[in-house]
Amino acid sequence: VLVHFFATWCEPCREELTSLSRLAERPGAERLSILAVNVAEVPTRVRRFLDAAPVSFPVLLDADRAVTKAWGVSILPTTFVLDRALVARLFVEGDVDWTRADVLAALERVSSTNSQ
Amino acid sequence: MQTSRKGENSMTMSRREVLRTGAALAAATALPGAASAQGTFAPAPGAWRTFQTVTRLEIGKAGGQVQAWVPLPAFSEPDWFRPAGSSWTTNAKVAEIKRDAKYGAEFLHVAWSDDEKAPVVEVTSKFSTRDRAIDLTIPGSPISLNADDLKRYTSATDLIPTDGIVKETSDKIVGGATNDVDKARRIYEWLVENTFRDAKTRGCGVGDIASMLKSGNLGGKCADLNALYVGLARAAGLPARDVYGLRVAPSKFGYKSLGAGSEVVTKAQHCRAEVYLSGFGWVPVDPADVRKVVLEEPPGNLPIADAKVVDARKALFGAWEMNWLAYNVAHDIVLPGAKGPKVEFLMYPQAETAAGRLDCLDPDTFTYKITSKELTS
Numbered sequence: 001v002l003v004h005f006f007a008t009w010c011e012p013c014r015e016e017l018t019s020l021s022r023l024a025e026r027p028g029a030e031r032l033s034i035l036a037v038n039v040a041e042v043p044t045r046v047r048r049f050l051d052a053a054p055v056s057f058p059v060l061l062d063a064d065r066a067v068t069k070a071w072g073v074s075i076l077p078t079t080f081v082l083d084r085a086l087v088a089r090l091f092v093e094g095d096v097d098w099t100r101a102d103v104l105a106a107l108e109r110v111s112s113t114n115s116q
Numbered sequence: 117m118q119t120s121r122k123g124e125n126s127m128t129m130s131r132r133e134v135l136r137t138g139a140a141l142a143a144a145t146a147l148p149g150a151a152s153a154q155g156t157f158a159p160a161p162g163a164w165r166t167f168q169t170v171t172r173l174e175i176g177k178a179g180g181q182v183q184a185w186v187p188l189p190a191f192s193e194p195d196w197f198r199p200a201g202s203s204w205t206t207n208a209k210v211a212e213i214k215r216d217a218k219y220g221a222e223f224l225h226v227a228w229s230d231d232e233k234a235p236v237v238e239v240t241s242k243f244s245t246r247d248r249a250i251d252l253t254i255p256g257s258p259i260s261l262n263a264d265d266l267k268r269y270t271s272a273t274d275l276i277p278t279d280g281i282v283k284e285t286s287d288k289i290v291g292g293a294t295n296d297v298d299k300a301r302r303i304y305e306w307l308v309e310n311t312f313r314d315a316k317t318r319g320c321g322v323g324d325i326a327s328m329l330k331s332g333n334l335g336g337k338c339a340d341l342n343a344l345y346v347g348l349a350r351a352a353g354l355p356a357r358d359v360y361g362l363r364v365a366p367s368k369f370g371y372k373s374l375g376a377g378s379e380v381v382t383k384a385q386h387c388r389a390e391v392y393l394s395g396f397g398w399v400p401v402d403p404a405d406v407r408k409v410v411l412e413e414p415p416g417n418l419p420i421a422d423a424k425v426v427d428a429r430k431a432l433f434g435a436w437e438m439n440w441l442a443y444n445v446a447h448d449i450v451l452p453g454a455k456g457p458k459v460e461f462l463m464y465p466q467a468e469t470a471a472g473r474l475d476c477l478d479p480d481t482f483t484y485k486i487t488s489k490e491l492t493s
Contacts, residue, residue, distance in 0.1 A: 045475040064457035075330040
C-alpha cells in the first residue's frame with residue numbers, strides 16, 4: 001500500500017500525483033493500492049483540482065490534520081510504502097518519480113519482504 | 117523657442133535657458149509624493165484616517181443549512197487602530213458578533229433558515245487608523261506583556277511549531293546577537309535575503325512553516341513569509357504575532373505594490389507581523405512586503421539594491437503605513453456551529469452549506485465582494 005500526503009497548493013505535489021497515476025497504470029500495479037491523503041483543504045477545492053487533473057486512485061480528506069499528525073508528516077508531499085501486513089517499510093519526503101527503475105526496484109523489494 | 121508675442125520685448129528662451137529648465141524638471145520629478153515610487157517609503161504617525169469597508173456575501177446553490185463567519189476589523193490598539201463598530205443587513209434568521217476566546221478575534225456569525233433560497237449578508241465596518249513608526253534607538257516604557265500574553269505569543273500553533281527545524285534555523289540566525297532588537301532584526305534581514313514572493317501561491321498562502329524550512333522552498337506570500345517571521349522569533353524567545361488584515365487604500369508613498377489598486381478590495385488581504393521588544397513594546401515588521409516590492413513594484417523583479425527596495429526594507433522593520441486594516445491576531449480558530457474543521461487564521465470570509473465548507477479562494481463557488489472608502493469626517 002502506498003499512502004501519499006499532498007495538498008493542492010504544494011507545487012511538487014502536482015507532478016507527483018501525475019507520476020503516481022503513471023505508476024498505477026503500469027502492468028502488475030494491481031498488487032499495489034495507492035491512497036492519497038489531502039491535507040486540510042476544503043473539499044470543494046480538492047474536488048475542483050481533481051476535476052482538472054483526475055487521478056485513478058482514491059483521495060481521502062484529512063480535514064483537521066489528525067491523520068497527518070498521527071503519521072508524523074511535516075512536509076508535503078510525503079509518501080509511505082507499507083507491506084502486505086501494513087507495516088511501513090519506506091518513506092519519502094519530497095517528490096519522487098515513481099516510475100524510475102531504482103524506485104520500482106525498491107517497491108518490488110517491499111513486495112517480496114512480506115512474502116518471506 | 118518663443119512666446120506668441122513678437123517684438124523687442126518678446127520673451128524668448130535661449131538654448132542655455134532651455135537646458136537650465138530641463139535640468140530643473142529633472143530635479144522636480146525626484147521630489148517625494150510623485151505618482152510612482154521613487155524610493156521614499158517612510159511611514160510616521162500623523163493624522164488619523166477613517167475608513168469604511170463593506171463586505172457582501174451571496175451564497176448561491178444554498179440548500180440545507182447555510183452559515184457564514186465574516187471577520188470584523190475589531191483589533192484595538194489605541195495608538196494606531198481604533199475600531200468604530202460594524203452593522204449589517206441580512207435575510208438570515210440569526211446574525212451575531214462572536215469573539216474567539218483565546219485571541220479575542222471578532223467575527224459576525226450568520227445562520228440562515230434551511231428554506232432560504234438566496235442567503236445574503238452585507239457587513240459595514242468603520243475604523244480609524246494612523247501610520248506607525250517605532251524609533252528603535254530610543255527605548256521608552258511601553259506596557260509590559262502579562263503572563264498570559266507572554267505565553268500566548270511565544271507558544272506554537274498548529275502550523276507554527278517553535279521546536280525542531282524552526283528552532284534550529286532560529287538559533288543559527290540569532291546566534292551571537294547581543295540583544296532582543298538585534299535578534300528581531302537578524303530574523304527580519306534573514307527573511308528578506310532568503311525568502312521570495314511566489315506569484316503562484318493561492319490567496320495569501322497557508323503558513324506551514326516547518327514544511328517550508330524542511331523542503332527548502334522559501335517561496336510564498338504574506339501568510340507564509342510573515343508566519344515564518346513569527347515562528348522564528350517565537351523560537352528565539354521573542355513574543356511575536358501575525359496580524360491578519362486587508363489593504364484598503366493606495367500607498368501614499370507611491371508604491372503600487374503596497375496598496376489597494378481600487379475601491380474593490382475583495383482580494384487585498386494581507387497579514388503582517390509584530391514582535392514584542394522590551395523597551396519598545398509591539399514593533400511592526402513586514403518582511404513579506406519587502407519581497408512584494410521586489411517582485412511587483414514596477415517594472416517588476418527589482419534587484420534587492422534598487423532604491424525602492426532599500427527604502428521599503430529599511431522602513432518595514434519598525435514601521436507600517438496604515439492603508440490597511442487589522443482584523444485579528446488569531447490562529448486555529450474554531451468557528452462556532454461549523455461542521456468543518458477550525459481555520460488556521462480568519463482573514464477571509466468563511467461559509468458552509470449542506471455540501472460543507474466553501475472555498476474562500478474560489479470566486480466561482482463562493483461569491484463575496486469587499487469594498488472600501490475613506491470617510492472625510
